[in-house]
Amino acid sequence: MIEISEVKKSYGNGESSSMALRGISLKIENGTFTVILGPSGSGKSTLLNVASGLERPDSGSIRYDEMDISNLGDKQLTQFRKENVGFIFQQYYLLPNLNVDRNVKMGADLAGNKEYRQIIEAVGLGGKEEKYPDELSGGEQQRVSVARALAKNPKVLYLDEPTGALDEETGRLVLDYIDRLQRQLGFTVVMVTHNVNIAEMADTVIRMNSGKIVERYAGQARKTAY
Numbered sequence: 001m002i003e004i005s006e007v008k009k010s011y012g013n014g015e016s017s018s019m020a021l022r023g024i025s026l027k028i029e030n031g032t033f034t035v036i037l038g039p040s041g042s043g044k045s046t047l048l049n050v051a052s053g054l055e056r057p058d059s060g061s062i063r064y065d066e067m068d069i070s071n072l073g074d075k076q077l078t079q080f081r082k083e084n085v086g087f088i089f090q091q092y093y094l095l096p097n098l099n100v101d102r103n104v105k106m107g108a109d110l111a112g113n114k115e116y117r118q119i120i121e122a123v124g125l126g127g128k129e130e131k132y133p134d135e136l137s138g139g140e141q142q143r144v145s146v147a148r149a150l151a152k153n154p155k156v157l158y159l160d161e162p163t164g165a166l167d168e169e170t171g172r173l174v175l176d177y178i179d180r181l182q183r184q185l186g187f188t189v190v191m192v193t194h195n196v197n198i199a200e201m202a203d204t205v206i207r208m209n210s211g212k213i214v215e216r217y218a219g220q221a222r223k224t225a226y
């Protein structure tokens, strides 16, 4: 379980300081799919960054099962992310001079994982291992970044607007892959999105406003799917 307790985070100082998180408490069960909704500037990305150990909170704690990552030193925190956490952003951040296989291998190497080739198959890119990013469509590039993140075998996959740069149909396809792989492999998913329709894929939907959680409810599709 991920247990976020009373987390606060502000940027800048003095008069220009802005409070991005104003006291967030949230429990996320292992193996569940959580979607975070809310208007631009409400603190969604900051919550993702703090929960995943990319940034530190000003106060409060973030526990992964028994470990409080807000107490870890820089090296330990980096190690924690390498071993436990995968990221997918709106931008794909693929290395342009590496082919699909090498881009995905990079993720695998971070976690010392030798078994990454079947992940390329699983996201539907079998046969495209030798292609370079600029030879792929946007949807394919995002699937490479999904494969790269999953090649680490992460316990938690964090996604920040993963379909923001894709058209609706392609975005849906990428999400279907993530949804299917999550059911198969059982990792935890936490996804920030502006797209209310994606919420129907989630176990839990969280709505943020002005640095606070203002609503939390069960998603729809999962209930009917089981």
Ligand code: ADP
Pocket (backbone or CB within 6 Å): 040, 041, 044, 045, 046, 161
């Ligand atoms: P989104 O709304 O899609 O989450 P933003 O455009 O708000 O993305 O932010 C993109 C990146 O810029 C994030 O990493 C965020 O932390 C950072 N960011 C957002 N607002 C500011 C700001 N005022 N100053 C510096 N960085 C910012």
Ligand code: ADP
Pocket (backbone or CB within 6 Å): 011, 012, 018, 019, 020, 038, 039, 040, 041, 042, 043, 044, 045, 046, 047
């Ligand atoms: P969202 O993801 O919901 O768009 P963010 O978490 O990006 O919201 O931003 C929350 C608030 O924190 C906004 O006011 C934003 O401008 C500010 N902010 C985010 N990142 C930074 C940053 N790196 N530097 C300064 N301000 C930031």
